Amino acid sequence: MEIIGVLLIFIMPYMAGYLLKEITRQKETNQIETYLIGFFFLFFVQGVIFIPTVFLSIPFETAGSIMIALFLLISVAFLILLTISFIKSARKKKEPEKAGRWKKEEEILGICAFFVFLLVLLRIFWGIGYAREDAMLETVKTTLDTKTMFQYHPLTGQKMEFGMIASKKIVTLPLYYAFLTSFTGLNANVLLYGILPVYTLMTAVGATYLLVSDLVGKNRTKILVFHILLGLLILAGGYQRDIVGYHILYNGYAGETICAVIFIPYMLTLIFRWYHQENAQESVTVLTRIRYISKILFLFVTSLFITGIATGFLPLFITAFLAGICCLIKTCKEVRECRE
Numbered sequence: 497m498e499i500i501g502v503l504l505i506f507i508m509p510y511m512a513g514y515l516l517k518e519i520t521r522q523k524e525t526n527q528i529e530t531y532l533i534g535f536f537f538l539f540f541v542q543g544v545i546f547i548p549t550v551f552l553s554i555p556f557e558t559a560g561s562i563m564i565a566l567f568l569l570i571s572v573a574f575l576i577l578l579t580i581s582f583i584k585s586a587r588k589k590k591e592p593e594k595a596g597r598w599k600k601e602e603e604i605l606g607i608c609a610f611f612v613f614l615l616v617l618l619r620i621f622w623g624i625g626y627a628r629e630d631a632m633l634e635t636v637k638t639t640l641d642t643k644t645m646f647q648y649h650p651l652t653g654q655k656m657e658f659g660m661i662a663s664k665k666i667v668t669l670p671l672y673y674a675f676l677t678s679f680t681g682l683n684a685n686v687l688l689y690g691i692l693p694v695y696t697l698m699t700a701v702g703a704t705y706l707l708v709s710d711l712v713g714k715n716r717t718k719i720l721v722f723h724i725l726l727g728l729l730i731l732a733g734g735y736q737r738d739i740v741g742y743h744i745l746y747n748g749y750a751g752e753t754i755c756a757v758i759f760i761p762y763m764l765t766l767i768f769r770w771y772h773q774e775n776a777q778e779s780v781t782v783l784t785r786i787r788y789i790s791k792i793l794f795l796f797v798t799s800l801f802i803t804g805i806a807t808g809f810l811p812l813f814i815t816a817f818l819a820g821i822c823c824l825i826k827t828c829k830e831v832r833e834c835r836e
Contacts, residue, residue, distance in 0.1 A: 501680025502691060506698075508567060509534035511574035518577050528702045532762055535699050536798055539672070539754075541566065543801025546668035550645045557643055560675045567679075598716070605720035612727030613701070617694060619731060620745055624689045632749065635670035636677060636684050645671055669751050669802045693748025697730075700744070700757040707765045710772075751803025759795050759808075760815050766791055767816065771823040775830065792816065 510527075513534025517525050525533070542563065549559040598606065634650035642648050646660040673692070677684045682691065704726060705719065712718040730741040743753040770788045773780050799808035 498681050501676075501682065504567070505676060505680065505691065505695060508570065509538055509699075512537045512570050515570060515573050515577065518581075528706060532699065532702060532706070532758070535758070536762075536795065539669075539802055540794065540798040542672040542675075543666075543668050543798070546645070546671045547666060547801070550665045550668065550671070553647075555643060556639055556645050556671070556674070559645070559671070560678060563672075563675050564679065602716050602720065605717060605724065609720050609723045609727065612724055612731070616697060616727050616730050616745075620693045620697070620748070621690055623745060624686065632670055632673070633684060633688055636674045636688065639671060639674040640678060640684070663804075666800060667751065667803060673749065688749045689746075693744060693746075696748040696754055696757065697744055700761070701726075703758045703761040703765070707761045707768070710765055710768055751799075752807035755799050755803055755808040755811060759799060759812060763792060763795050763812060763816060764819060767819045767823065771826075775827065 510531045511534065513530040513532065516533055516537060517530050545562050545566070546559055548554075549562075631650055638648050638650045638653065639645060646656075646665055648655050673684075673688065676682075677687050680687065701723065704723070708719050708722050729739075730744050732739075732741055740753075740756055743750065744757060747753050766788055770785075773784065796809060796812055799812055802808065
């Protein structure tokens with residue numbers, strides 16, 4: 497059951513993203529972006545489920561049952577849509593597109609990138625025994641022990657007479673992790689310090705791949721070099737507490753880490769694509785603009801469910817503001833050059 501549960505943790509984002517892609521008819525979305533969309537959707541929907549149950553003082557087991565029903569619904573819908581898609585593709589007998597052959601230097605860089613990625617995985621699992629228990633882990637354990645949500649202090653174990661303040665109740669990430677612990681049957685320490693950092697690392701690699709591939713024009717050599725350097729920086733994170741690498745290795749489950757290494761790169765990808773389409777020869781439709789704005793706002797709202805405003809919403813806002821200013825300056829220069 498534990499192995500199946502872990503597999504579901506890693507597979508569920510793709511199933512949810514595939515379902516959303518089929519519903520919204522975004523056929524141009526690639527597999528990595530499909531996974532990321534499902535990743536964001538799961539964090540969003542857990543907040544939508546847990547926030548009302550927390551404020552209504554509904555038992556944790558009831559909220560967990562709703563989450564299980566959602567997981568089951570996503571899985572069944574995914575299998576149905578996948579079967580329909582497979583039947584349609586079998587009837588058309590469309591040959592799969594062949595990817596371009598890798599050059600010798602690309603193969604060497606690919607092996608190096610894979611080796612560095614394995615080193616990061618080993619570093620994460622090696623650090624499980626040295627991780628110190630924090631408020632997140634204690635909140636997860638308290639939720640599982642008491643079967644309540646935000647009614648007992650995670651450090652003292654004493655019942656809070658007036659409960660937790662409203663701003664803290666909105667951040668439902670510990671409740672989601674408590675549900676995953678109960679759902680998979682894993683030890684909370686293993687889930688938070690082992691499985692979830694790998695989950696974050698894998699998704700962060702996908703988010704940075706989308707951003708870098710758009711910036712360098714899908715140059716495979718540059719993408720591989722970037723990810724090798726990224727892996728080395730993460731490995732160096734064990735020596736400096738304030739850099740992103742440290743947070744991935746030791747706090748990969750934290751909401752602020754997820755916002756920094758996944759939300760921000762994907763939001764920059766959306767802004768870059770939007771800017772590129774606006775400056776292309778083809779006209780951009782209102783529906784396309786609404787789609788980009790909706791995705792960016794979706795990231796802002798989801799960040800409120802996984803971490804505080806100062807560590808989630810505000811960094812996203814600053815990043816979007818600076819990226820928007822850069823796009824505006826670049827556009828003004830291009831317009832001035834065209835007039836001259």
